Amino acid sequence: CEYRRKGFLGRVPCDDAGTSGQAAANMFQRSSVSIRRRGHEVLVHIDHMTFVKGGASGDANNCLIDTLRSCIDMHIPCLVNHAWIRARLCQLFPTGPNRVGPEDFLDLRAHGPAIIELVGESARALGMDEHRRIRAQNFRVACVEERQEVLGEVVGSGPISMYVLNEDFRHFVPLIRRRGQ
Numbered sequence: 550c551e552y553r554r555k556g557f558l559g560r561v562p563c564d565d566a567g568t569s570g571q572a573a574a575n576m577f578q579r580s581s582v583s584i585r586r587r588g589h590e591v592l593v594h595i596d597h598m599t600f601v602k603g604g605a606s607g608d609a610n611n612c613l614i615d616t617l618r619s620c621i622d623m624h625i626p627c628l629v630n631h632a633w634i635r636a637r638l639c640q641l642f643p644t645g646p647n648r649v650g651p652e653d654f655l656d657l658r659a660h661g662p663a664i665i666e667l668v669g670e671s672a673r674a675l676g677m678d679e680h681r682r683i684r685a686q687n688f689r690v691a692c693v694e695e696r697q698e699v700l701g702e703v704v705g706s707g708p709i710s711m712y713v714l715n716e717d718f719r720h721f722v723p724l725i726r727r728r729g730q
Contacts, residue, residue, distance in 0.1 A: 580700040582693055593693055593714060593724055595700060600712055600724035607720055611635055613655040616721040617664050617690070620711035623725070625682050627672035634667045657692050657713070657721070661685075661704045693724065 583594045591602035605615040611631050618629050635651070638660060642649040647659040655664070662685035669683030687707040693714045694701040701715070712724035 580691075582698050582700050584693075584695060584698050592727070593712075595691070595693065595712065595724075599727040601727055602714055603723040603725045605720070605722045606631075609635065610652050610654050613657065613660065613721045614664055614668075616713050616723050617661065617711070618668050619723040620690070620713065621665070621668055621683055621688070623711075623723075624709050625678060627668060627677050627683060628675050629668050629671040630675070633671055634664065637667050637670075638663060654719075657690065657704055657715075658702055661690055665690075665705075692721075694718070 580596050581594070585592050585594070593600040593602060603616075603619060605612045605619060608631075611634075614629075614631050614634050618627065618631075621627055635649075638649040638655070639651065641663055642660070647656065649655065649660065665683065665685040665688055669678055669681065672678040672683055673681070685705060685707075687709050689703065689705045689707050689710045691700055691710065691712050692702045692704075693699070693712065695714055695716050696718070712726075714722050714724050716722060
């Protein structure tokens with residue numbers, strides 16, 4: 550065995566995956582996610598944290614821009630120009646599978662880091678973020694998929710964690726941490 554020759558003891562014991570294309574059970578550590586409605590609130594529990602589902606504007610399919618701006622604003626106060634950010638995304642992604650047009654849907658993995666950078670640029674143009682802390686490298690964005698109640702994508706590895714919810718793979722909203730629980 551190649552592992553034994555290189556000093557490894559052998560294969561980590563776990564059940565093999567089937568031929569369905571799904572990963573083997575317990576192969577990856579998963580966060581525990583549950584979503585519960587309580588009155589007018591939607592509570593999202595991720596591991597030992599509780600969040601309240603927020604809202605974001607879906608105008609011109611800019612919900613990911615508004616969601617990330619809102620999440621950043623919870624840590625670093627900022628105002629932004631959504632139309633300017635969309636126009637810059639159209640310039641940055643003019644062709645290919647991640648192309649951005651005037652009203653195309655945005656994708657967290659493909660566009661999230663660029664959106665965070667543009668939120669910082671826009672905030673600075675409006676006299677905010679004078680210490681230049683709004684940079685993609687400073688953030689980690691974890692996305693809960695509402696329909697499946699799983700923590701799907703995690704983009705970035707920065708020290709500031711933000712959580713978003715993807716509603717039915719069509720709309721992003723921020724998750725707001727509930728304090729005192």
